[in-house]
Amino acid sequence: MSDAKLQGVLSALSQTARQLDAVPSSQAGPDADCVKLDTNENPFPLPIAVMRTALTALKRHYLYPEDDNFSLREAAANAYGLSQDQVIAGNGSSELLGLLYRAFLAPGDSVAMMSPGFSFNRKLAMLQGARFLEIGWGKAYSLPIEQLLLGPPKDAKFILLANPNNPSGTFVPVADIDKLAAQSDRLIVLDEAYVDFAPDDALRLINRHSNLLILRTFSKSYAAAGIRVGFGFGHPELIGRLRNIQNLFNMNLIAHAVGISILSHRAAYAENHKHIKHERQRTMVALSELGFSVIPSYANFLLARVPSGQNGAWWQASLKRQKVLVAVFPDDGLENHIRVSIGTKAQMDKFLSAAGDISESLKTQRLPVTRR
Ligand SMILES: Cc1ncc(COP(=O)(O)O)c(C=O)c1O
Incomplete structure (x- = not known):
């Protein structure tokens, strides 16, 4: 249905703003039961x-x-x-x-x-x-x-x-x-x-x-x-x-x-930072054992190149089906990578177990191989 008045209003947007579409109102938020490791938050309580x-x-x-x-x-x-x-x-x-x-x-x-x-x-x-x-x-x-x-x-x-x-x-x-x-x-x-x-x-x-x-x-x-x-x-x-x-x-x-x-109260965060660095190391080692190639990180996340055969988006979707959210960066030349935030031990266990299950299923199923 055309709405002439609305079209008139929208045409008054600046040239820059006109290049961007309206955000769909139905954009779903992350599932509440997902382990959220896609935006580098720090899941520990405040002091x-x-x-x-x-x-x-x-x-x-x-x-x-x-x-x-x-x-x-x-x-x-x-x-x-x-x-x-x-x-x-x-x-x-x-x-x-x-x-x-x-x-x-x-x-x-x-x-x-x-x-x-x-x-x-x-x-x-x-x-x-x-x-x-x-x-x-x-x-x-x-x-x-x-x-x-x-x-x-x-x-x-x-x-x-x-x-x-x-x-x-x-x-x-x-x-x-x-x-x-x-x-x-x-x-x-x-x-x-x-x-x-x-x-x-x-x-x-x-x-x-x-x-x-x-x-x-x-x-x-x-x-x-x-x-x-x-x-x-x-x-x-x-x-x-x-x-x-x-x-x-x-x-x-x-x-x-x-x-x-x-x-x-910055000193109260020392344990938090120690924990994140420890989990970062543990996750890096475990991902490497699964065939990922992980860049040593100095932040609260890891960028990992996925094992050959599937790309980052495939891994992101597979992990999401197991209720784990990670980030991908296809627009940055990182099609074959995922970025995983470092959270609590329980969150990282869940992530690693999901990644392990996916790796295992790749060995047993003949899934279509995407080009790298
Ligand atoms: C490098 C970098 N700078 C800035 C920000 C924005 O942080 P905030 O607006 O939450 O302070 C982020 C968030 O992901 C980031 O990764």
Whole structure:
């Protein structure tokens, strides 16, 4: 049925927005009984003290949250040894990514990202009408510094990389980032979403390079993905300008309270991080025994090349039938890979048992072999 008025309204969408279809209203959420290992959450409970703070904050539900995230930024500055004007707080770090794209990119501009990387960036660039330069990692996921300095990224508005990287889980030495920031005149956006699972971080570089902006999140290592707390650390002038274009009351008061409380209970997560690193190693070994080729990871997930014969999407569908959700990245040249988040021991047992059953059934059934 044609609705002329609606067609008129839709034709008023910007050229960029018109390229994107409406999201179907019937999109189903994940089955409640599935083991969810597809978005790198951290399934452990919040420390009790943090939980109590959230409940107390709820009593102030009728008030607007604090303007400009003042106390949260102050707490983060104290925790990370920065000044408050070096800190911006976001409704998750993805809000801050969006802010950067809006602040820096006009139609026709370009932005560079180390690729494969966090694919949400591709959409953010598209929304700005910007060219998205995907720069391939060097050998063994090393940082191609020369190429970033002298190749097409030299004209990009900013260069983005995640360390550890998603979806590979790989980690580049902080000295390489130091070198890149020192030699480049571009803004370097360093996304440290997974850094608490890695051996080092780049925070010490913040006062050394005015062209370095570090993003952090409490979604992964601090088990607060649903609360939405992220930070950006950088030069006060850049941070101040970003704060100026941020949405009014971009975070809610529970996120403020939880964020501040997590900052003062970071030590309580030591066991959690130890557990995840242990399960990461155990899962890597077990997957290798099943014929997967697993990239050593410094994050809370593993990227694994599936055994030859079937591709990543086939494995994803087979695991889903066994109530286990994993991620695949066919648009990133990773057709033969799955990415599995590291959760509790029980979750990883369930994943490994499902993967074992599927491997076993492949040996006994003659399933159609897909081309690699
Ligand atoms: C590399 C990277 N950056 C940022 C994010 C966004 O995290 P959040 O918006 O939950 O802080 C993710 C989430 O998966 C990620 O993998």
